[in-house]
Amino acid sequence: MRTAVVYYSYSGNTHRVGQLIIGVLKSKGEDGIPVRIRPLKEEVSFIKQCRDAFMRKKPKIYRTMLDLKDYDRIILGSPVWAFNAAPAISTYLEECRSIEGKEAICFVTYGSGAGKDKTLKAMKEKLTERGAKVVAEVSFQQNEGLESCREKLEKIL
Ligand SMILES: Cc1cc2nc3c(=O)[nH]c(=O)nc-3n(C[C@H](O)[C@H](O)[C@H](O)COP(=O)(O)O)c2cc1C
Structure with missing residues (x-):
């Protein structure tokens, strides 16, 4: 099974989990391709990040891997921002293609x-x-240890 691991990460936590997912998939002999979504203009103000997430803004993103036709499964990850997904994830969810019928984990x-x-x-x-x-969902506290994260992932991957 070919998996696209699509995530946005501002300060690195979601990126670390994304990398761990790739590692767990690899240990099972599966292919995982990391896709880090980046907005064209990264918002750096905490207040504006919260505002944009809360208002469900959809910033322009670099058009990387919007077409998922070569993948059987998508694993989608976001930091929680003001009780919402990060805005770049909202854009991706709107603009990605060939996602119909695919297995998904968030x-x-x-x-x-x-x-x-x-x-x-x-x-x-x-x-x-x-x-x-959507077949599974999982969450990770920002300071959660690697082993705990790995255990959670091994249960669902
Ligand atoms: C703008 C902003 C808003 C946040 N809002 C929440 C929130 O509503 N609830 C929460 O539990 N954590 C919140 N956090 C903490 C992040 O979800 C957490 O640090 C996350 O792991 C960051 O992921 P990243 O390092 O991949 O960017 C917020 C962080 C930022 C920067």
Whole structure:
């Protein structure tokens, strides 16, 4: 099974989980391709990041790997920002193609945990609306140890 591991990461936590996913897939003899989504203009102000996430803004993103035709499965990851997915993830979910009928897993990384379930629910709903079949979801606290993360991933991958 070929898996696209698509994620946005501002400060590196979601990226680290993305890398771990690639490693776990590899240990099972599976191919995982990392796709780090980047907005054309990265917002650096915490307040504006929260505002944009809360308002479900969809910033322009670099047009990397929007077409998922070569993949059987998509694993989509976002940090929780103001109880929502990061804006770049909203853009990706709107603009990606060939996602219909594909298996999907979503994950979030978070700080306090406020809004993490809501964020996962919204990501699942959007993936389902786009025709993907969401089979699992998982969340990781920003300071969670590597072993704990790996255990969670091994249960669902
Ligand atoms: C703008 C912003 C808003 C955030 N809002 C939340 C939140 O609502 N709930 C929460 O649990 N964590 C929140 N966090 C913490 C991040 O979700 C957490 O640090 C995450 O792991 C960051 O991922 P990254 O390093 O991949 O960017 C927020 C962080 C930022 C920068």
